[in-house]
Amino acid sequence: MTPIEYIESRRDANLAELVEFLKIPSISTQSEHKADVERAARWVVEKLRGQFETVELIPTKGHPLVYAQSQQIPGKPTVLFYGHYDVQPSEPDNLWTTPAFEPSVRGGNLYGRGAVDDKGQVHIHLAAFEALTKTEGRLPVNVKVIIEGEEEVGGAALNAYVREQKERLRADVLVVSDTSMLAPGVPSVTYAIRGLNYYQIELTGPAQDLHSGVFGGAVPNPLTILAELFAKLHDKNFRVTVPGFYDDVATLTKTERRALNSLPWKLSTFKKNVGAPALSGEKGYSVVEQLWCRPTLELNGMWGGYMSEGAKTVIPSKAWAKFSTRLVPNQKPEKIARQVEKYIRKLLPKTVHCKIEVLSRGKPWVAPYNHPYFEAAHRALEKGFGKKAVFIREGGSIPFVTDMYDAYKIPCILMGFGLPDENAHAPDEHISLENYFGGIKAAAHFYQELARA
């Protein structure tokens, strides 16, 4: 029996096993689920036992890590597979068609929290490992596996472990399945992600909240000043006005631009998913370029003054905003943070005090997708799905990828089996069964292709 025949024969068994995995409410951000999170980690450990020489549950200050390492095969590359077994909270539960932790198949999809982010995609690799070891006695390459339980809370455990155990995790290539395919029927390898700086600003005008009748007309209103500030951070073409913001942005080659813009990506589907009266983005770029290749400055939250029912005639003392800059190669997070803060301080009037914090910084990342390992992934996807595969970029940020790239300078292959509308982080999260089963075959092919690359 070939690995692919084995995978075909195990459709129902694999699906039943994934359902079992999804039933564990491993919500990493809610302390009442701490035991469930650990249960999910142990479930992964049990599943890896038998296929791997070493399998460990590694306690941390937060949720445990799962580490596994296959029997060493000299002369073969070493691949590090990364995933996470923790999930987002299920709330609002009333918006789920079937309960978040009672997985259910409907219309060719498997519904349940973690179905696509990321338990379903982790299980794709677990099932591929099993198929390879059961049919061929061992994995075709050296495989290391690291599965964390703090991805959804931005926990520090994994990064600390990478720093402490740098040699242990060393590999020739990293593979991650935690992203999406471009569209149904279009298997995709992601070769670039945007970086992310996240900021918080607090403006203080009056020393305390004031009555807008008694004081209105003569005192600075920090909400108005905050509005005026953010109005100045984009020009009429929706370009960010921070001086120097675009200085380090790498110019897209004509070839890459043409490739990205001719992908089988439908604007009409995107518009439908967004549901706004119209789109809005930087002039001079296609929507695909705006999403994947252009930096942004985005308000993520803003608040101040009276926000409850009815009316309160207050001039607030303070106003706040949370905002972020998505960064593209070769923007530097530290430099951008300095430029943003400097420009904001320059724009603000003398009537308010300002406090700016940078809550996090994250680099953009791009890979040369003509590397042999990328080509191996591309071939594996075409074999697994029987469809043409594409190279895409991604607008979001995966800190682990840039951290690993910085630590080891190895190719990082993002082979995502999700779809953009599968409600990761939202009610009715699901994964397409076609992509789940195709993914298992593609993953098995990928480890075989790597052995030949």
Add this chain to the structure above:
Amino acid sequence: MTPIEYIESRRDANLAELVEFLKIPSISTQSEHKADVERAARWVVEKLRGQFETVELIPTKGHPLVYAQSQQIPGKPTVLFYGHYDVQPSEPDNLWTTPAFEPSVRGGNLYGRGAVDDKGQVHIHLAAFEALTKTEGRLPVNVKVIIEGEEEVGGAALNAYVREQKERLRADVLVVSDTSMLAPGVPSVTYAIRGLNYYQIELTGPAQDLHSGVFGGAVPNPLTILAELFAKLHDKNFRVTVPGFYDDVATLTKTERRALNSLPWKLSTFKKNVGAPALSGEKGYSVVEQLWCRPTLELNGMWGGYMSEGAKTVIPSKAWAKFSTRLVPNQKPEKIARQVEKYIRKLLPKTVHCKIEVLSRGKPWVAPYNHPYFEAAHRALEKGFGKKAVFIREGGSIPFVTDMYDAYKIPCILMGFGLPDENAHAPDEHISLENYFGGIKAAAHFYQELARA
């Protein structure tokens, strides 16, 4: 015993009674406090019983009204005293030195929500009524009392009652204590107030919250659009840009402008009370003029997106603001509301849906302050406080005054015992005990002076 001697003898008793009144959290805008609001109304009813021939708790569609009427004395003028027993919300509670509804005396002031706006000032008159009836057997003039519970929410109950019971409320003069003295030691009669329109706006961009990595750069962000909108509503001289906004503003006479600008009002005290790094107002007008004689457009609240601890990379579907326009003679609330809504709709891009609500409308008002009843009030204040009194205007809004003026065309006397820095509508609201006790004497003198006017 004279009424004034009686008042002196009842200092502690009156203060204890006010504390009891302030303990009732009669927050009219929060539905969970509906029972407390009614409790405050009943408290007023109990207090009026004994002094007045008729005392009624009048149910309405919203919060109840309290009405009282003294025994009729032929040949004497009828005065209608107006106040409100409802209060603003206490949030943010953590900024109160002592809890909002646990009144506490510190440094010659009584702290607590409603201490000055308006329960404390209502109680000044209740104590004066008691002193007059206990010492002289009856009030020196015909007194009608109407105390409402919807002042802080701009409720319709009182206005409906005035329309239905026009004859019942008819009087020769209206007296209201819901304003401030110009400064400590300067008893004041207010002869003009600003009107108030209060608005709420809701912008909707995407149909649901979106991931700012996956979607950022190509979709409209309602928070950014809200910021851009409010940035356009003032010009660089801090004039409101709504077309026609200033068309109906009455020009101040040179005499009035000179009188207002030579009042014993200290800019340095005002600046200290505000506590902002600098003041900010419409160019070409003194601060006193900006506060009392010029219209404003002010953000009272703004919110949307992620507002909790840490970071969430969201593009919100919706953004909200609460804002208000303070109006001066002879601006018309309906016309201004139309102009504001029309201009906002014109400014907004096609990328968002917009919902605008006018939560309340209120006219500005100005009186001829040389009327004999105004002079009676001026004399009563000088007697009660033993200090020179002044005529001032006020930036706040008291819809009832304009409604009553429209209905009866009678002089409306605003005899305020608050101070501008007593944090009405803010944490640590308080009233000066000197003004509270002086106010009771001045109010008693006022009813006596009216009998002679």
